[in-house]
Amino acid sequence: MSYAVLEVRSFPLHARLRLEPSSHQATAIYSGSGRRALIAHLNDAAERYGLREGMSAIQALGLCPELRLWTRDDAAESEATSLLLHAAWKLAPRVEATAPGLCTIALDGRELATLREDVRRLLAELPLHGLPLRVGVAPTPGVARFAAFHAEPEMWVEDSFAFLAPLPVHLLGLTESEASLFDSLGLRTMGDLARLPEASLAQRLGERGVRLWALATGKDRQPISTVTPPTRYFAHYDFEHPAETLDPLLFLLRRFIDRLSEQLIQASLVAEIIRLKLRLEDESIVEREFRLPQATARADGLFKVVEQYLSSLQTASAVVGLELELIPTKSATRQEGLFESSLRDPHQFYDTLARAAAILGAERVGTPLRVDSHRPDAVEVGPPPAVISEYRPSPRPIPAGLPLRRFRPEFPTLVELDGERPVYLRCASARVEGSVCDTRGPWRRSGDWWEAERAWSQEEWDVELSSGGVYRLTLRPNGWFLEGVYD
């Protein structure tokens, strides 16, 4: 069995930088406060100014006045850790989140050839998401970690002892007292340490000594503590400075969606709902739920929905935080018939629908469906089918007359009656007024009478106006309504 370690150097810095559109500016993460603030991590642009880790923040600003000084950001690190773990799960299922920016993978049963291909794919993919990766593969977790530390950007170790022997002993993470002890004993490299008997180190340093000796000899066998893949597809971020334009929001959302989409694909799931929540500076909240016409895990499709919505959104104040959640469902699969014609490019089609739904609302875009009810206007929309089946005429008779074009909602109408028959009507909302020259009806309809709250009844009249036009007029307990025009 062997192990792989994925490492992102200066992880707190890259975790924040990847969520910032302008990542080329000189930037550093500092720890401590006031005069004791020290540079902990810095990017290449900052290094070009002569800045180094361990330098005081004041000194660094003296050398580079435009330096961006940041503190660590838990949300950004959590987001980057999710991405790193997701990458690790592509290699094998048993993964340990060893430390921030570091995870260990037990490569049980992996074949070397396919493993090399997968590792190279990760090395190419992860930097695109803003995380420069190093990978070390070795027979034990400890050696794999040292290999990742020395990787450029990958290192494969077969002979642990030969690899470890020349490495300086301080890489073992010694305490000050241990370092001075080893120095006084002349132990400079791990090879020096490995040549000592295990029992003598145990006698001198106890359990810690045994652990150091095992690490130095490449014989560490500490089991890894595995983490389980997430069941919630969620990302959030609080802006340090309120976002007043669309660009930083979209940049961040693209990062989130890329990561969540990959996780969905890995779990063989697709997203059916996108939930977006924006927290504004004035403490108000903008929330929107997008029900997708066709569930998908494609990042482009998901992003376009959100982008379409945000590009037409105007908020009262700047955005200080955002949350994004994808609600997953199982991917529907079906086998198509030999002669069925399906979509040429399903992604394009459902992208179009999703973008239309982002503009109009998901309940307004789709294929018309009749609801199983006699209630007037009982229709809704559903997802369009991927395949249009062969047309087989229904045995139902074709309706007679002109189709009805509905007024939604129906217009309240003033009606003059002769007995029970309408003779004149006036509907300002529909700009319809005139005397009635012909009538048909009434047709009385009712339903759901067994449920008090849902019960309905109405009396329908078809009326023709002398000025032209045949309309459907409806009498309900609350008055007359113009329901539509026969067209």
Place this chain on the structure above:
Amino acid sequence: MPASPSLADLRQLLAARFPTAARKAESLVPTGVASLDHALEGGLPGGALTELVCGPSTGSGLVLTRLIASTRKARQRIVLLDAADGFSPEDEAPEILEHIVWCRCGGVDLSALWLVADLTLRDSHFAAAVIDLRGVPERALLRTPGSTWYRLQRAVEQSSVATLVLSPTPVVPSVRHRFRLAAPHHAPDLRMEREHLLHSLAPEHERARGAFHLSA
């Protein structure tokens, strides 16, 4: 008569310079209404706008249902951009509806309809599109900026979608064909079979702008 080499060269040059204007073969989507298809030489032209101006009860709904049935039989997708959300599918058989994408734009600003039109008309999965402006106040339609119609025309031209605009008044300036349904139906017609009513439809062909075709 075979084209002379110089004429063929000119056609090639025009086709290269104006690829959307010069279409070698134009797809047609039959409406299923004999009088309209006859006037259109087979059906709604793909990549072009056709406008049908119609008053209340003049039979435009019949044209719409017939176009829906015609595309359904051909298993072509159709998008219905319903500006006033007036389409009433409850009378239609469910099997005739499955190829429709219904965009219900009632109660939203007209600009949202144009945004959705811009998206859907560029999607090659749709063979036909109906922009139903019936029920929209004429004043609102006449206020539509010229750039919107121009953008709509460009979107249609760049796709092969046969687009029918149903409008209460002539509003589309760049339309290839414009028809008008003027004769209103009467209450007794509600008892007549649709087939009979369709035969009696007599759309007036008000405008026919020639498309530039390449015969080479």
